Amino acid sequence: MSYQWFPATQKNNFTTIHVLYNCSSIILKLKSPPNSLKIEYKDVAGSTLVEYERNEKTVEDIFFNVLIDDLKLLVKNQKSCLLSLVVKSNNYFDVDEGYNESRLDPVISRIIDCLAASLREREQKLKIYLVVLETVDIRQAATILNLLDLSALKFIEIAFGHREGSVEISGILEVIQEWTNGRKNLELHFWLYDLSAENLDVIEKILLRSTSFYRIEVYYKSCGTNLKNYFKLPFQELNQSVFKNITFMFKVEDPESTVQEPPIENKESFLVLENPLIMKNVLEYLECFEIQRLLKTSYGIRDCVDQLKPCPRISKYSISLESDRSVQTTITLNSGRYKKVRYEKYRDWDGNCGVHCGKKYMEGENLWAVVGNDFNLVMKNQNDRIEELVLDFSFPHSFRENSRRPSLEYREISELTLEFLSVLELPFTSREPLKVKKLIIGSVEQRDVIRVLPYLCNLEILDIRYPYKKVIEKLLEVDELSMLSQWKNANELIVNTIQISTPIQEMGIVHSARVDILIPSISSDEIFYLKTVSALDDGLTTTFPS
Structure with a gap:
């Protein structure tokens, strides 16, 4: 159905x-960097409305049957290794509203049956790095x-x-036995x-x-x-939303965590790469992730790369503070490839504290400091302009009232944000403006934005957003922000989810081509002022709270 709409170069x-x-309804999300595709199959009185970008079509069939036609072709024709295959409910695990087993089980079973049939028809088994399956029973998951x-x-x-x-879930044991045979560094999650x-x-x-x-x-x-x-092995207990969580972490040696000196027989080939002239040509074709791996190859190569200071070619960098115990960062490269990294505080049974990140355990380290240090390591040679920097201080896990961990007050969230920005300020001050x-x-704090904005340049769009799911009675002041050159020189200012308390005359918005702001009210003097500012003309959008 919608498979015919996909570009020919992406279909496999x-x-x-x-x-x-x-x-x-069913949503099908596909990625083929740098493009992302989203197709939605909606039940409309027994027929199916298929929506894809600006295309839409009505099909006289049940919505999950229409999806199956596309899924068959996708799985059968896929040639490269998939980073992820996900089949799950479109609800968060802590939201049961709308999850009706009697109505959903036939939908799930049809999707799983289709997926299994398509996998059997392939000449070679499909390679996948990550799989998430929310099925009717363990038999269906084991089959896939x-x-x-x-x-x-x-x-x-x-x-x-x-x-x-x-x-x-005992039906998974045979799969686990085969999967783990002679392999290392695997990760397994159950939601029950x-x-x-x-x-x-x-x-x-x-x-x-283990x-x-x-x-x-x-x-x-x-x-x-x-x-x-019950368990003999030590584990951590965490509480996220309405779920309790136990985590077993094993200190498996990570071959990429340290510099690996080459064997004697490969010394000559490695010495070639320690030549700056040769390495410079090699680095022209590499991005951040390859450069980081190259640094762990040998001490000589690391010294050579450090001397050349290659640009990691990063397009987007996102930091999300999820709670006082966890942070997630996302690095997206110019090629469209991306990597998500989660940092978590931990405490073992002996009372030792530290930070867990991927396969690394950093005993005694501070969470904010580790995130800030990694930001510095990745971005220190980024000389090209990045498309987007995202700093999300929403702390969604800390505001959940139904968690066993006490919900944090806004005052505590504000203090944690300021602590993190104090750490992040160090890599900003140690380099040229990013x-x-x-x-x-x-x-919602002017001071938070001021901690970042002065260290940026070439900024075209500044978007300040209300971050919290919980309502905080707080107005944003921009009187100090408006004095910064980055604010004045931005082509576009967007503050349309937080009410601004600063009078319009003091906002310094006349230099921007487009302004979209939320204000509690507007006076006749402010209206007159706006009419006299010809630079904004039709580029100003003001919104009032409902």
């Missing part, structure tokens, strides 16, 4: 295939996993978080409604193969067993 070379379902090339698979998530009661005694026994059996994993996570809503007395086209910053 997607990097992600995500199928997000609910009772009345058995049809994949497990040699490429690094991450499996199996979810039954919306299904009330206990879903038996009830953590039953039977499922605890399955998890304990999986833990016997040398293959660096991380195993189990999310659950209820459990009648004292877990600290060239940024668009800054998106989520904060």
Whole structure:
């Protein structure tokens, strides 16, 4: 159906295939860098409305049957290794509203049956790096996993978080045994409604193969067993939203974490790359991720690369403070490739604290300092202008009232944000101003923006957003911001989700081509002022709170 709309060069070379379902629609998300595609299949009185970009078409069939026609072609024709395959509910795991098992089970079963049939028809097993499956039962999940090339698979998530009661998971053990055979650095997640005694026994059996994993996570809503007395291996307990979480982390040696000196027989080839003239030509074709790996090849190559200071060719850098214990960053390159990195505080059974990031455990380290240091390492040689810098201080996990961890007050959130920006200010001050086209910053405090804005240049768009899901009675002042050259020189100013308290005459907005702001009210003097400012003309949009 919509498969015919895809560009010919992308039809067999997607990097992600995500199928997000609910009772009345399915969203198909595809990525083929630098492009992202989204197709929605909506139930309209028994027919299906298919929407893709500006295209739409009505098909006289059930919505999940229409999706299946496209999914068959996608899976059958995919040639390259997928970064991720996701089949799950379009609800967050902490939201059960709209999840109706009796209505959804036929939808899920049709999608899984189609996926399994398409995988069987392939000449070679499909290689996938990450798989997320939210199915009716463990048999369906095991069927899909058995049809994949497990040699490429690094991450499996199996979810039954919306299904009330206990879903038996012992059927996954054979798959896990084959998957872990002789392999290292794997990650496994389970989302369960009830953590039953039977499922605890399955998890304990999986833990016997712990040398293959660096991380195993189990999310659950209820459990009648004292877990600290049940498991022999140490674990962390976290609480996210309505789910409880136990995490087993294993200190697996990461071959990329340190510089690896080459074997004697490869010394000559490595010495060639230590020549700055040769290395300079090589670096012309590399981006951030390859450069970081190159730095760990040998000390001689690292010295050579450090001397040449190659630009990592970053397009977007995003930092999201999720709670006082976790941060997620996303780095997107000019080529469209991207990497997400999660940093988390941890405390082991001996009371030792530190930061966990990927396969690394940094004992005694401060969370903010680790994130700031990594930002500096990645961005220190970025001389080209990046398209977008995103600083999101929303702390979504800290505002959740139904979490077992106490919800933080706004005062505490504000102090944590200021602490983080004090750390981030150090890499900014140690380099030339960072060239940024668009800054998106989520904060209601003028001081937070002032901590960042002076260290940027070539800024065209400044977008200040209200970051919180919880309502905070706070107005944004911009009297000091308006004095900064970055504010004055921005072509576009967007502050349309936070009310600005500063009078319009003092906002310094006359230099911008487009201004979109939210203000609590407007006086006759301000209206007269705007009429006399010819530079803005039709480029000003003012919004009033409803």
